[in-house]
Amino acid sequence: MQNNMLLKEISAGIIIYRKTKEGIKFLLLYHGGDYWNFPKGKIEAEERSFQTAVREISEETGLLRKDLKFLSPFKVYEKFTFWRGRGAAKAKVFKIVIFYLAQTMNPIVRVSREHNGYAWFSYKEAMKILNKYKDSQKVLTRAHEFIGGPIRHKNISVIKKISP
Numbered sequence: 001m002q003n004n005m006l007l008k009e010i011s012a013g014i015i016i017y018r019k020t021k022e023g024i025k026f027l028l029l030y031h032g033g034d035y036w037n038f039p040k041g042k043i044e045a046e047e048r049s050f051q052t053a054v055r056e057i058s059e060e061t062g063l064l065r066k067d068l069k070f071l072s073p074f075k076v077y078e079k080f081t082f083w084r085g086r087g088a089a090k091a092k093v094f095k096i097v098i099f100y101l102a103q104t105m106n107p108i109v110r111v112s113r114e115h116n117g118y119a120w121f122s123y124k125e126a127m128k129i130l131n132k133y134k135d136s137q138k139v140l141t142r143a144h145e146f147i148g149g150p151i152r153h154k155n156i157s158v159i160k161k162i163s164p
Contacts, residue, residue, distance in 0.1 A: 007084070007091050012052040012098045013040025015143045016063070018107060018120065024147060025120035026140065027109065028129060029060060032116045036129045037136060040097055049098040061118070062110030068102035075100060076142050078135045101143050 015038050016027040028036040041056035043049060054065050078097040085091055109118045121129060123144045130136045 005091060006081075007093045009093055009095045010043050010049075010098070011040050011095065012043055012049040012056065012100075013038050014053045014057050014068070014100045014102050015139065016057070016061070016068070016102055016104055017143070017147065018104050020120075023122060024144070025122060026126045026143070027061070027104075027118060027120055028126060029111060029115045030117040030119065031114075034132070036119075037133070038099065038139070040099070050100065053098070053100050060112045060115065062108075063104060063106060067104050067106050069104070071101045071103065071146065074143065074146050076139050078139050080135050099139055099143075101146060 017024050018027075019025075027039070029039050030036050039057050039060040041052060041060070043052045047055070054068075057063050057068070058065075076099050078099065079095070081092055081094050083090055084093050107120065111118050123140070126140055127137055130140060
């Protein structure tokens with residue numbers, strides 16, 4: 001018999017990217033099997049989402065706050081449900097993940113024991129790897145557009161100068 005109670009879980013993380021000669025590369029952490037995702041973790045008591053995101057990045061990647069340049073006002077939400085546990089302990093979980101966006105110049109990551117590795121991927125490569133996770137793909141697309149889009153703010157348009 002499964003538990004009919006809906007649990008709520010809130011996490012926070014950071015979509016980290018860096019600029020390379022080949023273009024923008026996004027950091028994904030490898031969890032084993034075919035599961036890759038952005039660094040993130042549960043919000044602890046009395047923590048704000050941004051504090052959690054910075055703490056989790058440090059724990060999971062070794063990157064410190066000083067290694068990151070945050071892009072404001074980027075803040076997106078991933079919302080989904082999943083089942084946790086087995087048998088009588090099985091429960092449905094509604095999860096919200098709050099993501100921030102930051103650039104780093106540091107290509108070297110020191111992953112925690114909870115991960116099996118990491119890699120830097122182009123947008124196209126990351127979209128393929130996140131194929132099973134449509135919500136993560138949406139978050140990545142929003143980040144990609146924010147980084148490279150011609151318009152950053154609602155009321156400011158960018159005009160490109162055309163050479164004669």
